[in-house]
Amino acid sequence: MNSLDPRVERLPKVGEEGKINPKAPLDQFGTYEVFVEPKPGKPFQHEGAVHAPNLEMAYVLAKETFTRRFTCSSLYVCDTRDVFVSPMTEGEQSAYDLIDGTSIGEGKSEFEIYHLVKRGKQHIHAGSVNASDAKGAMLQAKATLNNGKLVYNIWTIQKDKIRFTSEEEKEYWITLPEKKFRDASDYKGGDKLKKFLEQKA
Amino acid sequence: MTLALKELLYKMADDQLILGHRNSEWTGMGPLLEEDIAFSSMAQDKIGQSLALYTILQALGEQDPDTVAFTRNANQFHNCQLVELPNQEYDFSLIRHFLFDTAEALRFEMLTNSSYEPLAQLAKKIRGELRYHTLHANTWIKQLGSATPESTERLQKSLDYAMPFALGIFEPSPNEQELITTGIFEGEVALQKKWLAKVESVISQTKLTLPDLKSIKPELGGRKGIHTDHLQPLLDEMSEVFKIDPTAEW
Amino acid sequence: MYGGGNTFEGIKTDSIASEDPILLAAFEARIERGEKIEPTDWMPQLYRKQLIRMIEQHAHSEIIGALPEGTWITRAPGFKRKMSLMAKVQDEVGHAQLLYSAAETLGKPREKMIEDLINGKSKYSNIFNYPTFTWADCCFISWLVDAGAIVNQLANAKGSYGPYCRALDRICAEESFHLKYGHHCVIYLASGTAVQKQMFQEALNRWWPPMMHFFGPADKISAHTEVLMRWKVKMGTNDEMRNQFLDMYVPKIWELGFTIPDPNLKKDTETGKWNYTEPDWEEFKRVINGDGPCNKERLEVRRIAEERGKWVRDALKTSRQAYVSPLA
Numbered sequence: 001m002n003s004l005d006p007r008v009e010r011l012p013k014v015g016e017e018g019k020i021n022p023k024a025p026l027d028q029f030g031t032y033e034v035f036v037e038p039k040p041g042k043p044f045q046h047e048g049a050v051h052a053p054n055l056e057m058a059y060v061l062a063k064e065t066f067t068r069r070f071t072c073s074s075l076y077v078c079d080t081r082d083v084f085v086s087p088m089t090e091g092e093q094s095a096y097d098l099i100d101g102t103s104i105g106e107g108k109s110e111f112e113i114y115h116l117v118k119r120g121k122q123h124i125h126a127g128s129v130n131a132s133d134a135k136g137a138m139l140q141a142k143a144t145l146n147n148g149k150l151v152y153n154i155w156t157i158q159k160d161k162i163r164f165t166s167e168e169e170k171e172y173w174i175t176l177p178e179k180k181f182r183d184a185s186d187y188k189g190g191d192k193l194k195k196f197l198e199q200k201a
Numbered sequence: 202m203t204l205a206l207k208e209l210l211y212k213m214a215d216d217q218l219i220l221g222h223r224n225s226e227w228t229g230m231g232p233l234l235e236e237d238i239a240f241s242s243m244a245q246d247k248i249g250q251s252l253a254l255y256t257i258l259q260a261l262g263e264q265d266p267d268t269v270a271f272t273r274n275a276n277q278f279h280n281c282q283l284v285e286l287p288n289q290e291y292d293f294s295l296i297r298h299f300l301f302d303t304a305e306a307l308r309f310e311m312l313t314n315s316s317y318e319p320l321a322q323l324a325k326k327i328r329g330e331l332r333y334h335t336l337h338a339n340t341w342i343k344q345l346g347s348a349t350p351e352s353t354e355r356l357q358k359s360l361d362y363a364m365p366f367a368l369g370i371f372e373p374s375p376n377e378q379e380l381i382t383t384g385i386f387e388g389e390v391a392l393q394k395k396w397l398a399k400v401e402s403v404i405s406q407t408k409l410t411l412p413d414l415k416s417i418k419p420e421l422g423g424r425k426g427i428h429t430d431h432l433q434p435l436l437d438e439m440s441e442v443f444k445i446d447p448t449a450e451w
Numbered sequence: 452m453y454g455g456g457n458t459f460e461g462i463k464t465d466s467i468a469s470e471d472p473i474l475l476a477a478f479e480a481r482i483e484r485g486e487k488i489e490p491t492d493w494m495p496q497l498y499r500k501q502l503i504r505m506i507e508q509h510a511h512s513e514i515i516g517a518l519p520e521g522t523w524i525t526r527a528p529g530f531k532r533k534m535s536l537m538a539k540v541q542d543e544v545g546h547a548q549l550l551y552s553a554a555e556t557l558g559k560p561r562e563k564m565i566e567d568l569i570n571g572k573s574k575y576s577n578i579f580n581y582p583t584f585t586w587a588d589c590c591f592i593s594w595l596v597d598a599g600a601i602v603n604q605l606a607n608a609k610g611s612y613g614p615y616c617r618a619l620d621r622i623c624a625e626e627s628f629h630l631k632y633g634h635h636c637v638i639y640l641a642s643g644t645a646v647q648k649q650m651f652q653e654a655l656n657r658w659w660p661p662m663m664h665f666f667g668p669a670d671k672i673s674a675h676t677e678v679l680m681r682w683k684v685k686m687g688t689n690d691e692m693r694n695q696f697l698d699m700y701v702p703k704i705w706e707l708g709f710t711i712p713d714p715n716l717k718k719d720t721e722t723g724k725w726n727y728t729e730p731d732w733e734e735f736k737r738v739i740n741g742d743g744p745c746n747k748e749r750l751e752v753r754r755i756a757e758e759r760g761k762w763v764r765d766a767l768k769t770s771r772q773a774y775v776s777p778l779a
Binding site for chain 1: 561642
């Protein structure tokens with residue numbers, strides 16, 4: 001290719017120009033949901049999804065996709081299919097009102113519970129419960145984490161389906177606050193501009 | 202002592218700078234969006250680490266990092282030849298990333314105990330970055346190294362091709378004994394031993410075979426300024442804008 | 452980064468007539484109240500279709516937008532610029548990642564969108580079909596194209612679809628770095644040597660016409676834009692966005708001593724609107740339809756990247772029984 005980009009100049013010839021083999025409809029990796037703890041003591045928050053072939057790769061790929069700025073103290077991922085989702089409500093109705101049944105009490109699996117408290121915002125970690133399955137976890141959450149504040153949507157995730165960050169791995173983010181070149185605050189052109197304008201005047 | 206120390210700092214900095222540039226070429230062209238982002242971050246880390254090392258060199262009386270990094274010619278660079286090779290396909294870029302970063306992480310781990318304080322401090326500081334780089338490399342190699350016949354064959358071919366160059370990382374330097382005696386760095390022989398053990402342990406979890414090191418002739422010379430034909434064009438590219446107007450600030 | 456001028460499909464508004472009137476009324480009331488629509492909510496087919504189209508075009512613009520600046524990634528002068536440009540181009544890829552996810556919540560798989568990009572079925576922002584001859588062209592994009600994108604994206608972030616808004620909130624935060632970085636680069640060129648000043652002036656001359664195209668042709672208010680605005684899919688007219696951009700950035704360009712290559716560019720102090728020479732919309736159409744200086748290269752690079760990455764993706768793919776789209 002005759003390009004201004006030396007990298008493009010070095011690209012090998014592949015396939016036929018302008019032709020891409022059509023992909024089968026589900027010909028892609030699955031999605032994994034990514035949750036981030038920005039600082040110790042702050043709740044985990046849902047940040048988005050990555051495409052990955054498996055849970056461990058999802059973790060590896062999520063890190064730079066979602067935590068390359070400011071601060072981060074921990075990160076975890078799980079398969080989208082392992083998130084159990086309540087109905088979505090609006091106005092004055094809480095999603096917990098639509099969770100029917102009474103809790104049969106604690107089970108032996110642990111679950112992470114996420115709440116959506118405002119439409120358009122992120123799901124935020126509300127707490128953990130013990131239950132025997134996802135439905136039971138919703139009911140447990142209703143009994144223990146439903147503090148009367150409006151919740152429009154609830155997610156539960158069984159803990160052993162999650163790839164967590166281990167204690168030793170927390171050092172991944174040690175130098176993150178120093179990577180100022182990714183922040184607007186590192187580009188102060190004011191002094192140079194002022195000097196330039198004074199000279200021009 | 203300063204000469205030996207500078208040699209060590211230069212070769213480390215040059216390695217990181219050149220590989221950082223090579224890896225940055227993948228930005229926007231990676232095999233998967235998420236991997237594109239991850240690989241770019243690690244390239245940024247490498248450039249950042251080289252800057253930190255050139256800054257230490259500046260404190261030892263060398264010129265400022267921009268001058269050192271962007272105005273020397275190929276024969277003044279001390280990087281191993283492994284890092285200057287063109288990217289080729291992703292299999293080679295990944296294998297190089299694995300072989301090099303394994304060595305780099307171990308080197309810095311050894312340097313956390315260095316008697317030369319600035320280096321020990323830097324090593325401690327960037328430990329987390331390097332931990333991620335090796336997690337990334339090991340995970341990919343383990344996955345692709347035993348996935349499909351195509352992926353294992355590609356990785357095997359790249360491994361066989363890269364190995365002589367990888368051994369060039371540990372090219373001995375004339376003043377190294379001084380570093381060992383003064384406790385600055387344990388030396389390339391010790392590093393290579395640790396490296397080999399680590400590389401073997403990852404490769405053994407895949408369908409790949411490590412080439413017999415006794416039958417390989419290491420590609421040496423990089424540490425002495427002898428390079429492949431690929432380095433000078435890369436350096437020309439890096440300095441292209443600077444050269445338009447050497448008096449300018451960009 | 453992304454401009455207006457996204458092409459909405461010709462809409463038969465009567466398709467709305469076939470929607471359930473009760474659900475439709477509840478949907479419209481929710482938007483009217485300023486509440487966001489989330490993926491599991493009921494939504495009219497037309498809303499879903501147009502959103503996919505818009506978010507997909509936006510995502511394509513990000514991934515293709517990584518290429519013109521990427522042209523200078525190995526040549527950025529010095530450590531500071533090198534690190535910044537790497538991070539900036541990386542962000543564009545990251546934005547594409549976020550936006551494809553947002554579009555996926557509406558049910559179109561990412562790979563399908565990428566396929567449609569490469570085979571030319573879906574569009575991306577026209578401006579990335581122009582070449583970056585010099586470092587100054589790269590600086591122009593970082594500063595001013597991103598500035599234009601921010602004008603659009605800030606408006607769209609107030610739209611009605613939750614996942615798109617969340618993606619845009621992240622993106623706008625990152626774009627503020629791009630804008631500051633780009634301005635910083637241009638300040639250095641403006642206050643630098645004669646060679647540097649001339650370099651940027653020439654880049655400005657080249658990029659001004661595509662920059663004016665960036666926001667798209669003047670809108671004709673039609674039934675279809677009206678419904679998209681009511682549903683908060685489209686958040687402002689192309690002319691409004693263009694005017695806002697001119698208002699914010701023309702003074703900053705003049706301040707640096709550069710000349711904008713349009714003798715008619717002047718703010719009407721009474722109306723607050725900018726007057727300018729009408730952009731060449733024939734060229735805009737020609738380029739959008741594939742006949743720009745770099746269309747072929749941009750898609751070719753994307754295609755080669757896909758093809759070269761295929762063995763990596765194929766090696767690790769496991770069959771999934773059903774497609775699930777990401778949650779939010």
